[in-house]
Amino acid sequence: MPSVSMKVNGSEVSADVDARTLLVEYLRSDLGLTGTHVGCDTSQCGACVVHVDGKAVKSCTLLAVQAEGAEVTTIEGMAANGDLHPMQEAFREHHGLQCGFCTPGMIMAATDMVARHGKDLDEATIRRELEGNLCRCTGYHNIVKAIAAAAKAMG
Amino acid sequence: MYEFTYHRPATVDEAIALLKSADDGKLLAGGHTLLPTMKQRLASPSDLIDLGGALATGIDVSNGCVTIGAGTCHADVATSSDVANAIPALAKLASMIGDPHVRNKGTIGGSIANNDPAADYPAACLGLGATIVTSAREIEADDFFTGMFDTALGDDEVITSVRFPVPAKAGYSKFPNPASRYAMVGVFVSSAKGGIRVAVTGAGPCVFRQGDMEAALEGDFASSAIAGVTQADGDLNSDIHASAEYRAHLVGVMARRAVDQATG
Numbered sequence: 184m185p186s187v188s189m190k191v192n193g194s195e196v197s198a199d200v201d202a203r204t205l206l207v208e209y210l211r212s213d214l215g216l217t218g219t220h221v222g223c224d225t226s227q228c229g230a231c232v233v234h235v236d237g238k239a240v241k242s243c244t245l246l247a248v249q250a251e252g253a254e255v256t257t258i259e260g261m262a263a264n265g266d267l268h269p270m271q272e273a274f275r276e277h278h279g280l281q282c283g284f285c286t287p288g289m290i291m292a293a294t295d296m297v298a299r300h301g302k303d304l305d306e307a308t309i310r311r312e313l314e315g316n317l318c319r320c321t322g323y324h325n326i327v328k329a330i331a332a333a334a335k336a337m338g
Numbered sequence: 339m340y341e342f343t344y345h346r347p348a349t350v351d352e353a354i355a356l357l358k359s360a361d362d363g364k365l366l367a368g369g370h371t372l373l374p375t376m377k378q379r380l381a382s383p384s385d386l387i388d389l390g391g392a393l394a395t396g397i398d399v400s401n402g403c404v405t406i407g408a409g410t411c412h413a414d415v416a417t418s419s420d421v422a423n424a425i426p427a428l429a430k431l432a433s434m435i436g437d438p439h440v441r442n443k444g445t446i447g448g449s450i451a452n453n454d455p456a457a458d459y460p461a462a463c464l465g466l467g468a469t470i471v472t473s474a475r476e477i478e479a480d481d482f483f484t485g486m487f488d489t490a491l492g493d494d495e496v497i498t499s500v501r502f503p504v505p506a507k508a509g510y511s512k513f514p515n516p517a518s519r520y521a522m523v524g525v526f527v528s529s530a531k532g533g534i535r536v537a538v539t540g541a542g543p544c545v546f547r548q549g550d551m552e553a554a555l556e557g558d559f560a561s562s563a564i565a566g567v568t569q570a571d572g573d574l575n576s577d578i579h580a581s582a583e584y585r586a587h588l589v590g591v592m593a594r595r596a597v598d599q600a601t602g
């Protein structure tokens with residue numbers, strides 16, 4: 184079995200894994216980080232989005248061994264010292280979630296979006312940028328509001 | 339997904355040696371086509387050869403050409419100011435592939451090697467008269483895309499870069515499938531010293547050049563020049579997303595929009 188080492192939420196981790204282990208399976212089953220969700224497993228829904236070396240990727244469409252040496256951030260790595268990340272706070276404040284299943288992927292996609300576009304995110308940009316994240320509950324309106332508000336707070 | 343042996347070669351030569359010695363080896367680039375296919379058990383390679391550490395990434399603009407390393411992800415092409423200055427339609431095309439997360443992983447080499455009938459990059463290659471540079475040779479786009487999911491690549495051949503000549507004008511217009519965002523129909527047009535090119539993706543089993551439109555645009559590079567040119571629907575795809583007749587109609591609409599973009 185190949186061995187893999189990476190940094191997850193700031194901690195060094197390593198393991199011997201079956202080569203076909205997906206990054207999301209490694210995070211959830213080996214590391215117990217079950218905040219990252221699997222919605223579709225067919226690369227469509229974005230529930231599994233994490234950051235690998237600072238970029239949002241679908242962890243259901245990446246082998247764990249492909250993240251060798253990478254820095255991975257999951258939803259568990261967003262809050263600092265018990266304080267919610269501004270994006271998490273904005274989703275809470277603006278009612279950007281109902282069942283919450285899509286939320287970890289939404290938060291990781293949204294923080295990546297703000298990192299690339301800065302604080303002046305307009306609604307059209309946010310909606311276009313959310314093409315890879317599906318929500319079956321909210322109808323997106325409050326997600327869009329939450330991201331716009333968080334972008335301002337983070338800027 | 340079935341079991342496989344994973345390799346991570348440091349060079350393209352090593353990757354080719356691994357391909358040759360494997361029972362049924364496959365190259366892995368961004369994995370955004372291959373891994374979903376393996377999950378569905380439609381592919382079950384004995385060996386997976388990860389090009390992540392071996393392929394060139396990056397963009398070079400010189401001598402009238404934009405050269406893109408095969409391992410360059412779509413997001414890097416979409417946001418490159420060099421590409422935006424030289425061939426804005428190419429940057430725009432890359433920005434319309436899938437979604438942000440797909441663009442962070444999928445590569446130009448993988449997209450072209452796969453030659454999905456609805457993929458975007460094949461239209462840019464054919465529409466600009468690109469040269470596909472491989473570990474063994476250089477292949478003109480006109481000779482590269484040979485059929486549905488089929489290319490001129492040999493068994494142990496690796497794409498290393500793609501070279502696009504900078505045209506005078508170019509445009510790309512795509513009608514995305516609303517669910518997958520692949521092209522229902524996409525048309526890339528360009529006007530350059532070598533002539534006019536109109537390349538159509540999504541409509542047929544393989545990307546193709548629309549000769550009637552090229553001829554009509556030769557004397558007058560304006561959308562009005564192709565207003566009366568129709569696309570025959572005989573060889574086009576028909577599926578739950580769109581009939582051949584509808585796709586044929588879209589070829590005309592997308593071509594006119596692409597020309598307007600190129601001249602606008």
Ligand SMILES: Cc1cc2nc3c(=O)[nH]c(=O)nc-3n(C[C@H](O)[C@H](O)[C@H](O)COP(=O)(O)OP(=O)(O)OC[C@H]3O[C@@H](n4cnc5c(N)ncnc54)[C@H](O)[C@@H]3O)c2cc1C
Nearest residue numbers: 367368369370371372436444445447448451457458497519
């Ligand atoms: C949700 C989703 C939406 C998408 N939407 C679009 C879209 O709108 N438009 C579009 O064009 N595409 C779309 N794609 C496909 C995406 O662009 C893929 O990333 C791309 O087609 C394949 O590139 P890859 O680097 O991921 O290749 P891989 O999946 O790693 O490989 C694909 C094939 O190419 C071979 N290969 C890879 N690199 C090389 C090389 N250098 N030399 C020789 N052979 C090689 C592999 O062996 C394999 O057979 C989408 C994908 C997903 C998951």
Ligand code: FES
Nearest residue numbers: 222224228229243
């Ligand atoms: S679980 Fe990865 S995209 Fe849906």
Ligand code: FES
Nearest residue numbers: 281285318319320
């Ligand atoms: S809140 Fe339920 S899927 Fe988005």
